[in-house]
Amino acid sequence: MDALFNFISNSSFSSLQTHKITTSLPFRTSNSLQLSSKLKSLSPVSLKSPVLNNRVLDKRVLKCVSNDEGLETSSDDGVRRKNLAVFVSGGGSNFRAVHQATVKGDVHGRFVVLVTNKHDCGGANYARENGIPVIIYPGTKGEPEGLSSSELVVALSKYNIDYILLAGYLKLIPSELIRAYPNSILNIHPSLLPAFGGKGYYGTKVHKAVIASGARYSGPTIHFVDEHYDTGRILAQRIVPVLANDTVEELASRVLRQEHKMYAEVAAAICEERVFWREDGVPIIQSKANPNVFS
Numbered sequence: 001m002d003a004l005f006n007f008i009s010n011s012s013f014s015s016l017q018t019h020k021i022t023t024s025l026p027f028r029t030s031n032s033l034q035l036s037s038k039l040k041s042l043s044p045v046s047l048k049s050p051v052l053n054n055r056v057l058d059k060r061v062l063k064c065v066s067n068d069e070g071l072e073t074s075s076d077d078g079v080r081r082k083n084l085a086v087f088v089s090g091g092g093s094n095f096r097a098v099h100q101a102t103v104k105g106d107v108h109g110r111f112v113v114l115v116t117n118k119h120d121c122g123g124a125n126y127a128r129e130n131g132i133p134v135i136i137y138p139g140t141k142g143e144p145e146g147l148s149s150s151e152l153v154v155a156l157s158k159y160n161i162d163y164i165l166l167a168g169y170l171k172l173i174p175s176e177l178i179r180a181y182p183n184s185i186l187n188i189h190p191s192l193l194p195a196f197g198g199k200g201y202y203g204t205k206v207h208k209a210v211i212a213s214g215a216r217y218s219g220p221t222i223h224f225v226d227e228h229y230d231t232g233r234i235l236a237q238r239i240v241p242v243l244a245n246d247t248v249e250e251l252a253s254r255v256l257r258q259e260h261k262m263y264a265e266v267a268a269a270i271c272e273e274r275v276f277w278r279e280d281g282v283p284i285i286q287s288k289a290n291p292n293v294f295s
């Protein structure tokens with residue numbers, strides 16, 4: 001299967017020959033951060049100058065300026081550790097997988113807050129056990145202490161969040177939040193979008209539809225979040241075979257295993273500022289092992 005993944009990623013790389021690439025800056029920079037000049041005019045100690053088609057890609061370097069918040073820069077390669085928020089509605093196995101990767105040091109970030117629409121879900125309980133604050137959104141009859149959209153934006157602003165990860169969150173993210181965190185909200189969906197996505201496609205409903213369609217492959221997609229369900233720019237996918245005698249549970253489990261691996265890898269890439277945007281608007285990930293390889 002790895003050979004297949006490699007083949008696909010190499011073929012998608014070859015399609016980059018015709019595209020120009022510009023950097024994606026972490027769109028959320030705190031007031032004390034200031035853009036220094038482009039990488040080309042810097043000789044950073046540890047940041048590699050990515051090259052594609054013999055062209056050095058612009059990659060600005062964010063330089064932390066000390067301030068009263070005491071912004072911390074990482075000790076290893078000068079890239080600041082990112083503050084992550086996560087939204088869950090259920091067990092939170094994707095959240096747990098990425099959180100464990102942050103604890104191990106594989107993801108250069110930390111979860112600073114969890115948001116859920118179910119105060120007693122597994123993901124929220126895991127957050128409490130790990131000292132991560134929990135916010136309820138939205139407010140409903142069943143969750144009267146839940147926040148409104150505008151209250152949520154205000155509540156999150158104190159955490160200096162760089163990226164928001166949706167991980168099994170089953171409510172629509174409001175446009176106020178999307179505006180507050182442009183190109184900084186990711187979602188994981190358990191099918192190969194754009195297939196089997198949109199309103200009504202969540203959890204086992206997705207896998208049931210995939211099996212009923214006769215599709216021979218499925219797999220998780222990670223995409224940026226826009227105002228609609230599952231229509232944001234695709235950042236990463238993995239393929240998973242659908243077997244002729246698969247039950248919904250067997251397919252769900254096969255996909256979920258790849259979700260956990262993929263979300264940790266994507267979280268690592270965003271925290272290490274290895275996400276770039278092609279001029280045609282497609283986001284791509286720079287390989288950690290070889291800065292000139294993108295997928």
Ligand SMILES: Nc1nc2c(c(=O)[nH]1)N[C@@H](CN(C=O)c1ccc(C(=O)N[C@@H](CCC(=O)O)C(=O)O)cc1)CN2
Pocket residue numbers: 166169170171172173174187188189190198199200201202225226227228229230231232
């Ligand atoms: N603005 C956005 N918000 C959310 C997105 C998104 O892409 N843009 N992704 C979803 C996650 N998701 C698929 O990945 C998804 C979740 C839920 C639904 C859905 O149909 N929900 C039902 C309600 C379900 C419930 O309350 O139990 C509904 O809206 O009727 C579709 C897709 C997270 N938010």
Ligand SMILES: NCC(=O)N[C@@H]1O[C@H](COP(=O)([O-])[O-])[C@@H](O)[C@H]1O
Pocket residue numbers: 088089090091092093094095123167168169188189190201202203206256259
């Ligand atoms: N459309 C959204 C959707 O269906 N998300 C899916 O919900 C599950 C959450 O599991 P988790 O809570 O154990 O991470 C995951 O499979 C995720 O892809």
